[in-house]
Amino acid sequence: MIASVNLKNMTRFLIAFILIIGLTISSKGQQTSPVEKETLQKVVVGLFDGLAALDVEKAKSFCTADITLLESGKVWNFDSLAVRITTRKSKSSDFKRINKLDFIETKVEGNVAWISYFNQATITASGKTVIVKWLESVVLKKENNEWKIGLLHSTELERSP
Numbered sequence: 001m002i003a004s005v006n007l008k009n010m011t012r013f014l015i016a017f018i019l020i021i022g023l024t025i026s027s028k029g030q031q032t033s034p035v036e037k038e039t040l041q042k043v044v045v046g047l048f049d050g051l052a053a054l055d056v057e058k059a060k061s062f063c064t065a066d067i068t069l070l071e072s073g074k075v076w077n078f079d080s081l082a083v084r085i086t087t088r089k090s091k092s093s094d095f096k097r098i099n100k101l102d103f104i105e106t107k108v109e110g111n112v113a114w115i116s117y118f119n120q121a122t123i124t125a126s127g128k129t130v131i132v133k134w135l136e137s138v139v140l141k142k143e144n145n146e147w148k149i150g151l152l153h154s155t156e157l158e159r160s161p
Contacts, residue, residue, distance in 0.1 A: 032113075037106040040113050043147045044138055045101060048119070052097040054089040056082045063149050064141055070153040092125040111142040119154075131160040 032040075043062050050059030060078060069076040088095060104116040119134040139151040 032106055032108045036108060037103075040106055040108070040115060040140060040147055041101075041103055043140060043149060044115060044117065045099075047149060047152075048099040048101065048121075051085065052099055052121075054085050054095060056085050059085065064143060067149060068151050070151075072154070072156065088125070094124060094127065096124040098122045113140040113142075113147065114138065115140070118157075131158075132156065133158040 047059055047062040050056075050062065059081065063078055065078075067078050069078075069081060074080075098121065100120040100122075102118040102120075104118065106115045107113060114137060116135075116137045119136050121132050123130050123132065134154050134156050136152065136154045138149050138153075140147045141150045142148075
C-alpha cells in the first residue's frame with residue numbers, strides 16, 4: 001500500500017515536473033529575436049518616415065486598412081491622418097520633420113506584436129521650429145506575411161514653445 005501511494009505521488013511529481021520544464025522551454029522559445037524586433041521596429045520607423053515626407057501613400061503602406069489612431073484624445077482612422085498630412089503639405093512649403101524613436105519594448109505572440117517607444121519630433125514649418133515628445137505604443141498584425149500597424153496610441157508628453 002505504501003509503495004502504491006509513493007508511486008502515485010512520484011507519478012504526479014514527474015508529470016508536474018515535465019509540465020514545468022515544457023512551459024519553461026516554451027516561454028523561452030517565445031522571446032522575440034533581435035532580427036524580428038528590428039523588422040517590427042522598421043515598420044514603425046517607416047510610418048514616421050512617411051509622415052516626415054508628407055507622403056500619404058508611404059505612410060499608408062505601413063498600416064492595416066482598418067487602423068485606429070488614438071491621438072490627443074481623439075479616435076482617428078487612416079483617412080483622418082491623410083487629411084492631416086494633406087493639410088500640412090498645403091500650409092507650409094518649408095515643412096521638415098525629424099523623428100527620433102527610442103524603443104522601450106518589442107514583443108510578439110503569433111501574428112500579433114506590440115511595441116512601446118518614446119517619439120521625439122523636431123518640426124519646422126512656416127519658419128518656426130517646435131520639438132514635441134510623445135510616449136506611444138503600436139499593435140501590429142501580420143497580414144500576407146507582412147507586419148502592419150493596426151493601432152497607434154499616442155500620449156503627448158512635452159511641447160517646446
